[in-house]
Structure formats: structure tokens, C-alpha cells
Amino acid sequence: xxxxxxxxxxxxxxxxxxxxxxxxxxxxxxxxxxxxxxxxxxxxxxxxxxxxxxxxxxxxxxxxxxxxxxxxxxxxxxxxxxxxxxxxxxxxxxxxxxxxxxxxxxxxxxxxxxxxxxxxxxxxxxxxxxxxxxxxxxxxxxxxxxxxxxxxxxxxxxxxxxxxxxxxxxxxxxxxxxxxxxxxxxxxxxxxxxxxxxxxxxxxxxxxxxxxxxxxxxxxxxxxxxxxxxxxxxxxxxxxxxxxxxxxxxxxxxxxxxxxxxxxxxxxxxxxxxxxxxxxxxxxxxxxxxxxxxxxxxxxxxxxxxxxxxxxxxxxxxxxxxxxxxxxxxxxxxxxxxxxxxxxxxxxxxxxxxxxxxxxxxxxxxxxxxxxxxxxxxxxxxxxxxxxxxxxxxxxxxxxxxxxxxxxxxxxxxxxxxxxxxxxxxxxxxxxxxxxxxxxxxxxxxxxxxxxxxxxxxxxxxxxxxxxxxxxxxxxxxxxxxxxxxxxxxxxxxxxxxxxxxxxxxxxxxxxxxxxxxxxxxxxxxxxxxxxxxxxxxxxxxxxxxxxxxxxxxxxxxxxxxxxxxxxxxxxxxxxxxxxxxxxxxxxxxxxxxxxxxxxxxxxxxxxxxxxxxxxxxxxxxxxxxxxxxxxxxxxxxxxxxxxxxxxxx
Numbered sequence: 001x002x003x004x005x006x007x008x009x010x011x012x013x014x015x016x017x018x019x020x021x022x023x024x025x026x027x028x029x030x031x032x033x034x035x036x037x038x039x040x041x042x043x044x045x046x047x048x049x050x051x052x053x054x055x056x057x058x059x060x061x062x063x064x065x066x067x068x069x070x071x072x073x074x075x076x077x078x079x080x081x082x083x084x085x086x087x088x089x090x091x092x093x094x095x096x097x098x099x100x101x102x103x104x105x106x107x108x109x110x111x112x113x114x115x116x117x118x119x120x121x122x123x124x125x126x127x128x129x130x131x132x133x134x135x136x137x138x139x140x141x142x143x144x145x146x147x148x149x150x151x152x153x154x155x156x157x158x159x160x161x162x163x164x165x166x167x168x169x170x171x172x173x174x175x176x177x178x179x180x181x182x183x184x185x186x187x188x189x190x191x192x193x194x195x196x197x198x199x200x201x202x203x204x205x206x207x208x209x210x211x212x213x214x215x216x217x218x219x220x221x222x223x224x225x226x227x228x229x230x231x232x233x234x235x236x237x238x239x240x241x242x243x244x245x246x247x248x249x250x251x252x253x254x255x256x257x258x259x260x261x262x263x264x265x266x267x268x269x270x271x272x273x274x275x276x277x278x279x280x281x282x283x284x285x286x287x288x289x290x291x292x293x294x295x296x297x298x299x300x301x302x303x304x305x306x307x308x309x310x311x312x313x314x315x316x317x318x319x320x321x322x323x324x325x326x327x328x329x330x331x332x333x334x335x336x337x338x339x340x341x342x343x344x345x346x347x348x349x350x351x352x353x354x355x356x357x358x359x360x361x362x363x364x365x366x367x368x369x370x371x372x373x374x375x376x377x378x379x380x381x382x383x384x385x386x387x388x389x390x391x392x393x394x395x396x397x398x399x400x401x402x403x404x405x406x407x408x409x410x411x412x413x414x415x416x417x418x419x420x421x422x423x424x425x426x427x428x429x430x431x432x433x434x435x436x437x438x439x440x441x442x443x444x445x446x447x448x449x450x451x452x453x454x455x456x457x458x459x460x461x462x463x464x465x466x467x468x469x470x471x472x473x474x475x476x477x478x479x480x481x482x483x484x485x486x487x488x489x490x491x492x493x494x495x496x497x498x499x500x501x502x503x504x505x506x507x508x509x510x511x512x513x514x515x516x517x518x519x520x521x522x523x524x525x526x527x528x529x530x531x532x533x534x535x536x537x538x539x540x541x542x543x544x545x546x547x548x549x550x551x552x553x554x555x556x557x558x559x560x561x562x563x564x565x566x567x568x569x570x571x572x573x574x575x576x577x578x579x580x581x582x583x584x585x586x587x588x589x590x591x592x593x594x595x596x597x598x599x600x601x602x603x604x605x606x607x608x609x610x611x612x613x614x615x616x617x618x619x620x621x622x623x624x625x626x627x628x629x630x631x632x633x634x635x636x637x638x639x640x641x642x643x644x645x646x647x648x649x650x
């Protein structure tokens with residue numbers, strides 16, 4: 001049995017390690033998608049097994065290339081290129097999966113679209129262009145969605161320390177992070193309602209939902225989309241015949257249809273339709289000399305060139321709008337981050353100053369309580385060592401009469417009644433002190449809400465500040481917005497809690513202090529009355545000299561009164577000292593937090609400059625690409641028109 005228990009952890013560890021290792025494939029099968037597909041699906045009897053084999057090979061063998069994030073050029077979507085490099089971006093993953101499935105006679109489709117996963121940097125996550133891709137595959141006449149990019153692994157901090165440091169200092173994402181294989185099956189045949197929260201296809205047909213999630217809703221935080229697909233009555237997984245018919249089109253027809261549908265779905269994205277139309281217009285026009293069906297190809301080319309010119313002209317405006325949006329958003333982020341952190345700095349400084357004032361006042365109060373206790377100790381010593389006036393009671397001239405004896409007995413009874421009354425008052429005073437001690441615990445609970453929560457939050461901020469502020473900017477900003485709202489609520493709660501402490505403390509303190517003053521005065525009155533009765537009895541008895549038990553009892557009662565007051569004072573001293581300790585701890589945490597905010601402000605300025613530089617680079621690249629494509633489309637449209645005119649004359 002022990003061997004079995006020892007074997008299980010080893011087996012689990014081996015399984016985990018093995019699940020991260022590449023799947024061995026002979027080199028001769030890596031020459032083309034066709035050869036690889038034949039190798040992977042051999043001995044597989046159904047489409048399900050074939051899809052699983054292809055999925056597992058891609059997610060275990062293809063490495064994600066951070067440098068190629070958001071690049072949608074033709075080579076990044078070429079399956080042969082991906083096989084050669086063994087690296088890919090999202091488009092490469094999706095294209096390779098589609099190619100391998102089609103070689104295995106499985107209907108599959110590359111779904112370009114918009115994604116809100118953390119593997120996308122903020123720069124490429126603005127929903128103006130489709131910069132991500134995943135797949136849809138048909139198994140047993142049902143369509144399913146999968147994302148091989150997310151299933152292959154995740155982006156983690158770079159292992160090389162020098163690269164990581166340089167990446168942090170200069171904010172270079174490709175030096176900050178690296179890809180780590182970590183197989184995740186949750187993105188394999190994922191429920192469309194779940195995937196719709198983070199993935200929105202350019203062609204809404206591939207949401208596989210009866211209710212289309214609009215791009216305007218998808219731009220909002222994920223919670224909006226999750227609520228929409230969860231509560232919308234008709235939002236269920238759709239398996240209509242339209243998708244089956246569309247996939248039967250030629251690849252050209254599929255891509256063109258999706259491109260034009262994407263333009264209608266997202267009004268900010270004319271580029272997909274424009275570049276796709278130009279791509280196939282060139283293909284048709286260049287194929288005219290090599291076919292007998294010239295009229296059809298020229299007609300298609302002319303239509304697509306006209307569409308490309310229109311869409312590419314609109315694309316220039318889209319790129320301009322995107323650039324303005326990104327710059328404006330960047331400035332807003334910088335301003336909001338700086339303003340928010342500066343606000344917390346000021347609030348924390350103000351709180352630190354308040355705590356310092358409280359600590360000083362409570363120190364003065366502690367000194368005063370110590371002085372009171374010293375005075376009580378002196379009084380107790382005087383009571384013990386002083387001789388009282390009872391020793392100097394003059395002798396009576398005559399022995400006590402019957403009336404005097406009766407009076408002595410009455411005095412004795414009254415002394416006993418007074419002692420019982422004294423004990424009742426003392427017990428009630430001690431009970432009041434114990435009840436007041438509960439106020440300490442109530443105040444500590446309020447302090448826990450402020451200080452313990454603040455300690456945990458400060459520790460989280462200070463320990464993770466570098467990691468958080470160096471995260472991909474979109475993930476950081478989402479977190480910052482959540483943290484900003486959370487901290488506003490925290491501050492409101494803390495202000496409310498802090499205001500409740502002095503109110504609660506002052507009310508209970510004044511209440512118990514007044515009660516103790518009355519109780520001690522009553523006890524002192526009882527002691528004075530008993531002393532007078534004892535003195536009278538001595539006179540009546542004609543006895544004097546040493547103290548008797550009754551008078552000694554009166555002295556002990558005076559000490560008991562002093563002990564009540566000392567217990568109250570000692571409790572207050574301990575409470576105020578612990579309160580000062582908590583406030584000092586609070587101040588230390590806030591100073592650490594202020595230091596973190598200052599660091600964050602510096603890093604935010606670096607991020608702002610980096611993003612500004614990247615946006616300019618993005619704008620130049622996109623505009624250069626658009627201008628080149630637009631001029632090419634205009635030129636080719638003219639040539640196509642001339643060719644059509646010449647063909648008609650013939």
C-alpha cells in the first residue's frame with residue numbers, strides 16, 4: 001500500500017512534465033502540411049480523433065512568437081512558414097490548424113477577430129482591426145470553436161535576468177516576457193457562450209450563437225458580455241445550415257464573404273475588406289491571360305478593384321481615427337494614473353499627520369494616567385502608615401449606660417449594612433469596567449478593518465508593484481481601473497470607520513468615567529460614615545489605644561477603592577499604548593504605499609512615452625501599407641478597365 005502511495009505522486013509529476021514536452025515527429029513528415037496531416041491522422045477512425053491529434057500536436061510543438069503579435073501579413077498566415085519556423089502568432093496557429101484539418105478532409109475555418117486575452121498587448125487590442133485568430137471545426141455535422149494559441153501555453157516573465165531588467169528599465173515587451181508551454185484544454189471545443197466573453201469574430205456568424213454579441217458591447221469590460229450571453233433569452237448555441245453551406249464555398253469565396261460581412265459588423269474596420277478585396281482582385285486579374293474564362297475573371301477583378309479603392313480610402317480615415325483614439329486614451333491614462341496616485345499620496349500624508357497627532361495626544365493622556373496611579377499609591381501608603389484620630393479619643397467619664405450600649409449595637413448594624421452596600425457599589429463598578437473593556441475590542445475590530453486590510457493591501461502593492469506596472473498595458477489598465485474604484489470605496493469606508501472610533505470611544509469613556517466618579521464618591525462616603533461610627537463606638541465603650549478590626553477593615557476598603565481606579569487607569573494605559581502601536585504600524589504601511597505610488601508615477605511616465613512611440617510607429621506602418629495598397633488598387637483598376645475595354649473591342 002505504501003508503494004502505491006509513493007508511486008501516485010511520481011506518476012502525477014511524470015504526467016505533468018510529459019504533458020509539457022513536444023510530441024516527437026520524424027523530420028520527413030514536417031516538410032509540408034499534407035505530409036504532417038497524413039502522419040498525424042493515420043490509424044484514426046473518426047473525425048474526433050483526428051481533430052484531437054492535430055490540436056495536441058500544434059499546442060505541444062508550435063511556440064508562440066511574441067515579436068509577431070498583431071502581424072497579419074501573408075507570410076504569418078502561411079502554414080508552410082509556420083512549420084518551418086516552429087513559431088507562430090495567433091494567425092499562424094489558426095492557419096496551420098485549418099490547413100492540417102483540410103488535408104485530413106475535415107471542414108475547418110480560420111476565424112479572424114478581436115480578442116481581450118492577456119496575450120494581446122494593449123497596442124493591438126483596440127478593436128479597429130482584427131488582430132487575432134482562432135478556429136472553427138466541423139465534427140459529426142456540428143460546429144465547434146477552439147483556440148490553439150491560448151491552449152498551447154502562456155506568456156510569463158523572462159528567465160534571463162539581464163533581459164528582464166533591461167525590459168523593465170526601457171519597457172521592451174519582447175525582453176520582459178517569454179512564452180512557456182502550458183497545455184490548456186479549456187480552449188478546445190469551448191462552449192461558444194463562454195468563448196464569446198473574450199473572443200469576438202470579425203464575421204459574427206462564427207460566434208455560433210443565436211444572439212449576436214455586438215462589437216460595441218464587446219468593447220466594454222468582459223462582465224457586460226458575460227451578463228448578455230447569460231441573460232439574453234434567445235442566446236443559445238446555434239447549429240444552422242448556413243455555416244455548413246458557407247464552408248462548402250471555395251476558400252476565396254469564404255474569405256471574401258467574411259471580409260465584407262466584417263465591414264458591416266464593425267464600422268471602424270474597412271481594412272479587412274479593402275486588403276482582402278485587393279488580394280483577390282490581383283489574383284483574378286493576374287490569372288486572366290492563363291484562362292479561357294476571361295470575361296468572368298475580369299468582371300470579378302473590376303468589381304473587387306472598385307471595392308478595394310472605396311474601402312482602402314475609408315481605411316485611411318480608420319487608421320487616423322485609431323491613432324487619435326490611442327493618443328487620447330494614452331494621455332488620459334497617464335493623467336488619470338498620475339492624478340489618482342497623487343490624490344492617494346495626499347490623503348495618506350494627511351492620515352499620517354492625523355495619526356501623529358493622535359499618538360501625541362494619547363501619549364499625554366498616558367502620562368496623566370501614570371501620575372494618577374502614582375498618587376493613588378501614595379494615598380495607599382499614607383493610609384497604611386498613618387495613625388488615625390481614633391487613638392486620641394478621650395475617655396468617657398462614666399461607663400456606658402444601657403442606652404449607649406443599645407446605640408453601639410445600632411452603630412454596629414449600620415456599619416455592616418454600609419459594608420454590604422460598599423461591596424455592591426464596588427462590584428457594580430468592576431462590572432462597568434469589564435463592560436467598558438468590550439469597547440476596546442469593538443475599537444480593535446474597527447481598526448482591523450482599516451489597519452489589517454491596509455497591511456494586506458500595502459503588502460500586495462509593494463511586493464507586486466514592479467510586476468503589475470510592467471504587465472501588458474491593457475491588463476494593467478483594467479486592473480488599475482478596478483483598483484481605483486476599489487480604493488475610492490476603501491477610502492470612503494476607512495473615513496467612516498475612523499469617524500466611528502472617536503465617537504464610540506468618547507461616548508463610552510465619558511459614560512464610564514462619570515459612573516466611576518459617582519461610585520467612588522459613594523464608596524468614600526460610606527468609608528467616612530463607618531469611620532465616624534467606629535469613633536463614636538469607641539467613645540461609648542470608653543476604649544481607645546490600638547486600632548481594632550473594624551477600623552482596619554475601613555482602611556482595606558479605602559485600598560479597594562484605589563484598586564478600582566487603578567484597574568481602570570491600567571486598562572486605559574494598555575489600550576492607548578496598543579492603539580499607538582497600531583497607528584505607528586498604519587503610518588509605516590502608508591509610507592511604503594506612498595513610496596510605491598511614487599515609483600508607479602515614474603513608471604507611468606515611461607509607459608506613456610513608450611506607448612506614444614509605439615503608436616507613432618504603428619500609424620506610420622499602417623498608413624504606409626494603406627497608401628501603397630490604395631495606389632496599387634487605383635493603378636490596377638485603371639489597367640483592369642483598359643483590359644476590359646480592349647477585350648470588348650475584340
